[in-house]
Amino acid sequence: MTTETLIWLIPLPPALAFFLIVLFTNKNKALSHSVGVGAAVLSWLASMVVFFRALGVEHLGEHPFVSSVNWLPTGDTWFKIGVAIDPLGAAVLFFVSITIFMIFLYSVGYHNFGQPKGDHDRAGLPPHGATVTDEQGHKHTVPSVEPMYSRFFAFLGLFAFGMYTLVVSDNLLTMFVGWEIMGLCSYLLIGFWYGKPSARAAAIKAFMTTRIGDVFMLLGIAFLYSATGTLTFREIFTEEMLQHLVSIDPHFLGLTGAGLIGLLLFIGTVGKSAQWPLHVWLPDAMEGPTPVSAMIHAATMVSAGVYAVIRMFPLLSLDHNTMTVVAFIGTFTAIFAATIAVAQNDIKRVLAYSTISQLGFMIAALGIGAYVAAAFHLITHAFFKALLFLGSGSVIHGMEHGVLHTGNHSVDPQDMFNMGGLRKKMPITFWTFLIGGFALSGFPLLTAGFWSKDEILADAWANGHLVVFVTLALAAFMTAFYTMRQITLTFLGEPRTKEAEHAQETPWTMTVPLMVLSVFAIGYGWVGIPENFLNLQLAPSWFHEFVGGTLAEHPEVIPFNPIPLIVSLVVALGGLLLGWLYYRNVNSAKEDFFQIPLLKNKYYFDEAYQVVFIKPVIWLSEVFTYKWLDQGLIDGILHFFGPATGGIGGFIRQYIDLKVINEFIGDGLAAVTQETGRTLRPIQTGRIQQYMMLSLVILAVVGALLYFMLGAGL
Amino acid sequence: MIPLSWYLIFAAGLFSLGLFGVLARRNAVAILLGVELMLNAVNINLAAFWRYGNVTDMTGQVFAIIVFAVAAAEVAVGLALVISVYRSRNTVVADEIDMLKW
Numbered sequence: 063m064t065t066e067t068l069i070w071l072i073p074l075p076p077a078l079a080f081f082l083i084v085l086f087t088n089k090n091k092a093l094s095h096s097v098g099v100g101a102a103v104l105s106w107l108a109s110m111v112v113f114f115r116a117l118g119v120e121h122l123g124e125h126p127f128v129s130s131v132n133w134l135p136t137g138d139t140w141f142k143i144g145v146a147i148d149p150l151g152a153a154v155l156f157f158v159s160i161t162i163f164m165i166f167l168y169s170v171g172y173h174n175f176g177q178p179k180g181d182h183d184r185a186g187l188p189p190h191g192a193t194v195t196d197e198q199g200h201k202h203t204v205p206s207v208e209p210m211y212s213r214f215f216a217f218l219g220l221f222a223f224g225m226y227t228l229v230v231s232d233n234l235l236t237m238f239v240g241w242e243i244m245g246l247c248s249y250l251l252i253g254f255w256y257g258k259p260s261a262r263a264a265a266i267k268a269f270m271t272t273r274i275g276d277v278f279m280l281l282g283i284a285f286l287y288s289a290t291g292t293l294t295f296r297e298i299f300t301e302e303m304l305q306h307l308v309s310i311d312p313h314f315l316g317l318t319g320a321g322l323i324g325l326l327l328f329i330g331t332v333g334k335s336a337q338w339p340l341h342v343w344l345p346d347a348m349e350g351p352t353p354v355s356a357m358i359h360a361a362t363m364v365s366a367g368v369y370a371v372i373r374m375f376p377l378l379s380l381d382h383n384t385m386t387v388v389a390f391i392g393t394f395t396a397i398f399a400a401t402i403a404v405a406q407n408d409i410k411r412v413l414a415y416s417t418i419s420q421l422g423f424m425i426a427a428l429g430i431g432a433y434v435a436a437a438f439h440l441i442t443h444a445f446f447k448a449l450l451f452l453g454s455g456s457v458i459h460g461m462e463h464g465v466l467h468t469g470n471h472s473v474d475p476q477d478m479f480n481m482g483g484l485r486k487k488m489p490i491t492f493w494t495f496l497i498g499g500f501a502l503s504g505f506p507l508l509t510a511g512f513w514s515k516d517e518i519l520a521d522a523w524a525n526g527h528l529v530v531f532v533t534l535a536l537a538a539f540m541t542a543f544y545t546m547r548q549i550t551l552t553f554l555g556e557p558r559t560k561e562a563e564h565a566q567e568t569p570w571t572m573t574v575p576l577m578v579l580s581v582f583a584i585g586y587g588w589v590g591i592p593e594n595f596l597n598l599q600l601a602p603s604w605f606h607e608f609v610g611g612t613l614a615e616h617p618e619v620i621p622f623n624p625i626p627l628i629v630s631l632v633v634a635l636g637g638l639l640l641g642w643l644y645y646r647n648v649n650s651a652k653e654d655f656f657q658i659p660l661l662k663n664k665y666y667f668d669e670a671y672q673v674v675f676i677k678p679v680i681w682l683s684e685v686f687t688y689k690w691l692d693q694g695l696i697d698g699i700l701h702f703f704g705p706a707t708g709g710i711g712g713f714i715r716q717y718i719d720l721k722v723i724n725e726f727i728g729d730g731l732a733a734v735t736q737e738t739g740r741t742l743r744p745i746q747t748g749r750i751q752q753y754m755m756l757s758l759v760i761l762a763v764v765g766a767l768l769y770f771m772l773g774a775g776l
Numbered sequence: 777m778i779p780l781s782w783y784l785i786f787a788a789g790l791f792s793l794g795l796f797g798v799l800a801r802r803n804a805v806a807i808l809l810g811v812e813l814m815l816n817a818v819n820i821n822l823a824a825f826w827r828y829g830n831v832t833d834m835t836g837q838v839f840a841i842i843v844f845a846v847a848a849a850e851v852a853v854g855l856a857l858v859i860s861v862y863r864s865r866n867t868v869v870a871d872e873i874d875m876l877k878w
Contacts, residue, residue, distance in 0.1 A: 749870070750873075751807075755799055
């Protein structure tokens with residue numbers, strides 16, 4: 063099979079799995095997850111084949127795998143859609159397919175496959191556990207299987223389809239289609255336990271917030287299409303097309319056409335990748351099951367946002383103002399989310415804010431022109447953040463086991479202050495989580511996070527963006543700090559609750575993905591070691607060479623400078639050390655110095671949006687539109703017309719209907735008919751022979767008449 | 777050969793006989809008999825006209841056979857009706873079966 067055909071086929075298995083599960087296999091849990099995981103394996107295999115074939119092509123950036131078909135006739139040309147894999151696409155495909163596969167596998171364990179049905183589980187609520195009786199007659203409460211197990215795999219399949227479509231697309235339109243499919247799926251998956259009001263609210267919030275970005279993105283796409291007549295990346299990123307875009311003046315804030323399009327597309331990313339000020343949906347998205355969090359936060363949706371801006375980098379980099387906005391938003395988000403993460407107690411929420419912060423790093427890197435660094439951090443982050451999320455899911459799962467054991471449901475299995483000492487109970491989860499956490503903190507030399515974050519800092523330093531450099535370094539310090547806080551509170555020390563004492567390691571379907579991902583969380587960094595690291599004259603960084611080839615001009619390798627390296631070492635190690643030193647002595651939320659209300663309440667952004675946007679909109683719809691316009695104005699007019707037409711109708715009825723139609727025509731005709739009938743009644747004797755006699759007489763008379771009248775003429 | 781008019785006169789006689797029966801008899805079965813006579817009178821006419829007309833085609837005879845068939849069906853239905861009426865009204869006198877009146 064040619065590589066191009068294979069690329070077309072990559073998104074197909076998950077989509078087929080979605081329809082198969084929805085239409086046929088949803089009654090059978092084992093069959094459904096087999097279909098789902100099978101599809102993930104197929105797509106993964108195809109992606110690997112494509113990736114390794116892409117590795118074998120020299121100058122893939124100039125000669126990417128492309129294939130397109132005519133789709134819509136537009137005047138005398140065709141709108142084309144197609145697939146393309148260039149170095150960036152191949153690198154993204156690599157991590158996407160692995161993380162998606164791992165998440166599918168993990169979901170089997172997370173949703174308690176093989177466990178008994180719950181005693182009173184209901185669709186739309188998380189499973190509550192089942193009571194089983196062992197041989198000795200003791201009753202145990204054990205985790206119960208998710209009631210909507212098949213449905214989860216169906217949604218996951220559709221989600222994977224959206225992501226693969228987005229990655230392999232060669233044009234903005236199909237990319238946007240994949241983007242929106244993911245938006246829908248994230249809504250469905252966050253609201254998976256729709257019986258919980260908080261999950262419903264979070265689903266709607268996520269959908270609405272990302273929608274704001276998507277509308278702007280669609281505007282950008284429309285502008286781009288009207289300006290160039292094409293949405294295919296290869297055709298847009300040509301020298302003359304880009305020059306043409308720069309030369310357009312949209313008369314908007316002094317931006318060039320390219321700048322405005324770039325800005326609009328970037329707003330889409332702000333929504334999708336949860337950048338400030340549209341970051342509010344992502345922490346709430348933690349209401350969904352944990353594989354969803356990993357799916358949304360690591361493998362797909364948020365990465366898709368960053369992937370989109372990296373994709374559009376040639377366009378974005380044309381306008382200085384747009385790049386400044388991008389850099390500002392990224393940098394600000396990085397530090398802003400990191401400070402919030404320090405004060406969160408929910409194990410998944412810490413990771414959610416950490417994700418926002420790390421995405422800020424990537425956006426900031428892109429804003430200062432560090433294309434390769436952004437792509438590199440995107441991929442390493444995807445691996446270690448998926449690992450962390452799946453690890454936190456494993457922790458929660460273990461804690462839920464403890465909760466079921468003690469039967470004390472008031473203990474929140476996600477609150478880190480209820481944990482402690484889990485390293486002994488869940489060794490695999492601990493070690494993998496440690497690897498993920500160290501990678502996130504940028505633990506020197508060993509972990510992937512170090513190499514990618516270091517590259518961003520080095521780029522910021524080398525290009526003279528001092529503000530960005532300092533802010534990101536500070537954010538990196540905080541990252542290390544809150545990561546160590548999380549690890550210390552969760553795994554180290556002694557168990558703080560009975561539930562933590564009875565936590566249990568999770569099944570192999572959950573731990574295997576953790577182990578696989580931790581391999582990448584360490585190893586993937588090594589492909590991007592800069593060639594002049596410590597002035598050692600190493601082999602050229604594979605990642606830099608490969609992904610850098612996507613751009614028309616190969617980005618230059620920045621010279622080595624010890625300052626960013628030292629800063630990077632200090633913030634990572636310092637943050638980790640401080641986090642450990644401080645939190646090993648903290649045993650409850652009250653003792654924690656960083657439980658500052660401002661941070662704990664996320665700078666009151668939700669409340670502010672509530673007051674500034676949501677309240678006015680509700681006022682507009684309920685009071686202004688409904689009460690004043692609908693009930694007052696429109697109903698008022700109607701209430702005037704109602705009686706008026708009623709009066710006219712009454713008049714017509716009184717004098718025309720009743721008098722003329724009813725009495726004269728209606729009743730008159732009826733009376734005449736009735737009278738005639740009464741008069742003619744006696745004719746009907748009912749005696750058949752009289753009738754026959756009568757007809758004979760008439761026949762005779764008519765016959766005679768005819769005979770004489772016609773006969774006279776014969 | 778016997779002239780055609782003889783057949784026609786005979787048939788007309790038979791028809792009148794049947795008609796009289798239909799009009800004058802009180803018994804519903806007898807009325808049905810009258811109807812049969814009238815139908816057979818028509819059959820004689822058909823056969824006669826055929827014989828004196830174009831002998832090669834079989835129209836007259838076929839018509840007659842159709843009339844037989846219809847007559848047989850009619851008698852079957854008619855007698856069934858008479859029996860049914862007798863069961864519910866306990867009479868077969870036509871004058872007494874006069875529910876179809878004002």
